[in-house]
Amino acid sequence: MPKISPPLAKVSRPKLYRVAPRERLFERLDECRRRSIVWISGPPGAGKTTLVATYLEHRKIPGVWYQVDSGDADPATFFYYLGEALQRVGSRKRRGLPLLTPEYLADLAGFSRRFFREFFARLPPKGVLVLDNFQEVVAESPFHHVVEEALGEIRDDINLIAISRSEPPPRCARAVANGLVAQLGWDDLRLTRTETAAVATAKKAIDEATIGELHDQSNGWAAGLVLMLERLSRTGTVNRIAQSETMDTMFNYFAGQVFDQASPETRNVLTRTAFMRSMTVELAETISGDPQAGKVLEHFYRQHLFTDRKSGEEIRYEYHALFRAFLQDRARKALSEAELLQLMVRTADLLDVSGSAADALPLNPMAAALAGQLADTDQSACRAGHARARIRAILGPAR
Template identity: 40%
Template sequence: MLLDKGRENSVVWVTGPPGAGKTTLVAQYIETFTKDSIWYQLDQGDTDVATCFHYLQQAVATPKRDSSFHLPTFTPQYLSDLAVFSRSYFREIFSCLESPFAMVFDNYHEVGPQSRLHEVMQAALEEVPDHGCVIFISRTDPPAFTAKFMANSKMMLLGWNELQLTREESDAIIELRDYEFAEADKQQLYERTQGWPAGLVLMLEAMRREGTPVEIPETFTPHLVFDYLAGEIFRTLADNHQDFLLRTAILPQVTATMAVQLTDYEDAEATLDFLNSHDYLISANRGNGETVYQYHPLLRDFLLNRAQEILPRKDRLLLESRAAALLEQTGNFEDATQLCIKNSEWGELARLIREHAATMLEQGRGETLEQWLEELPREMLEQDPWLIYWLASCKSVFTLRESRRLYEQAYRIFREQGNPDLEGILSTCAGIMDTILFELDDLTLLDYWIAEVEQLLVLYPDFPTSEYGAQVTYSMYQSLGFRQPSHPEIAQWAERVYTIVYTATDPSQKLRAAIALAPTIGWTGRF
């Protein structure tokens, strides 16, 4: 077995074109040689390192592992020293895995060259213990950070040359599927497929269905072969199966229940089982719950392109609307946002952002959130103070002045509304004061906003005790401490912060209050 040669390496990079058998090879290795494993499938969203940490935590937290095991939570503060956090994070992951283990990062080609996820991976590889292995599956060659692992003989590279079928392996697949060909036909088949496993399997299937050899161009790439053969196989399916595939391909993963809700096909379970059992490049994950089906990426690309050509526009729009709702219901709101962006459904995208922005920022996923916000039409963004507020919050990690400008823009719109949004007013006030404090450049800017908060207290005397008043309470107390330490009401603001520390039920609120108290007490000397 190819990967068996790399059992002494802590890192393995498997690269090759789609359908080269990369996933099958790694899956067989894990089943044969490991006692524990984590399989993480990357996508473009993982370019935001916080997204990757968020979903890794879910991947690790399986029922068979110790329920007392907890990974550190990633927050934006760790971006300044990403390598230190990453080493600690993966050290904890590796410690909970039973040796020998493998951790797989599939579809690594989805990670852009400028992504900081490369820093995370480099730090992770430094922590791989003996009898552990990290395997990358990609369509591209290894990035620069892997060079030292190659140089130190800690990394094994399996490329297309190693993955390509030999003539003997090609013949074995033909025999395994009970085909009988003359020697010359086997040689021609091997020359046409050029050792590409998926191409061979698809050609055999097409020949079986047609009863005659399938004519294909003399020169081709694997992707073109797949498009051609997928078209031939698709054409031989019953009309209802064709329509079912076209309509369900919109979902990255699908269960029978989801398929019924999406397409109104009541026999969705039987259809999915048929397609899976007949090797139509549809995999099935039969866990403890409902079976989850996933189409091969190339098959899904083909189906999506064909659906664009065949299905009426009104049908596509209905499918996309239903798919977005299903994705949100199942917790995949990120895929739902991508559908909204694809279809320019800006109102729905804005709603998803408003509902999930706070949670995403708590998880440190501001980069992804900012990308969604910048997809919105400029006129829509500039008229909605909450969208402006969330954009300001995203930028507060790296561009404090731009963040403050946006907070101030949102504040003006909130104040000018006929029915003022108190939560929005208070939140933007807090954001403005925080950016001034974090920048530590011109603290005189705080004077105006201290006065604004005092005016708000006159207009809304109960706001410091409300849940959404807590944030402005911390910011006001710190602003007074650093800019106006002799303010006559600083003691009352300190009491409000102490009250939050002792009465808040949310641990994060307690922590934020304590963090606000410590530096301000030290600065003012009021112990």
């Protein structure tokens, strides 16, 4: 393999600019580092990378930062760039780490153990190896076999920090079972109201009511808060935060990070369930017409894709409020007005029957307004309790 310099971003710690330190999570990370492996998982834009980068900077912790990408599915590539990254934090006069050449492929596990034994031995005391964007390599890749072997070679005074959108994969199960892994999840990463206030007031004073509105709308999601604050800084206004300009930017974020990468079947489940504030698997399957809807929701929950799961008599799923608004917008664009109205009515009916009548109430005025566009309807007659019956008369039997 030719000796070329790796892309700088791949082995460089992110540069930070005026980032508010999160002492609450710094203390949690101090505790987590008592174990060999720290696993940080959360949705896109949750502030995972920024948290780790600021933590290492504030605590003055040395080590290697490695940006995982799909190319690391090839173990030879992974080993090569890790070796180059280590050279950047140590003496270049030392002999480089071995390359994975064809003669070693028959014993990949043995090579991996020897490589990481030497790799961790060369890290500075109390140093770390950060694997950012761990989810970028598919679960079936040899990369995960390599990492599994690496976990058994970590020195007592060294940590491996994995940053991912998902929880530890099956190949890490043994390390989890042995108590070697400390996890920091989405519930930990959510900004508290105090942290929201610290971020929001870093550049200018903002009143308490607006801070409360920012926190309620973002629900602790760092990227959502930043997008809202960007609009405030451009316009100088502190009211009606979620205006169209901000929402367009946020919707583009959801589209690029989540929706457009999903299969057509998954997109159908998401848009068909968009008007349910909370849903069981049965409700999701019924409204979407897809028997795999429950698996879609569980996948989005496990991948921290703006979906929460609530336990009780029945497991219920809820979309993040901003993500639900995005999905409703996609439903409006994907469906005809008649199809959209039918979806709203059916959703409300299902919620009523399932004992969630309160969740159905917001759909009445939405459906009534849409019905008024389809027929010359006296919308004053389409109040809650009469709206859906009037709409059914306009639409005819459910399709």
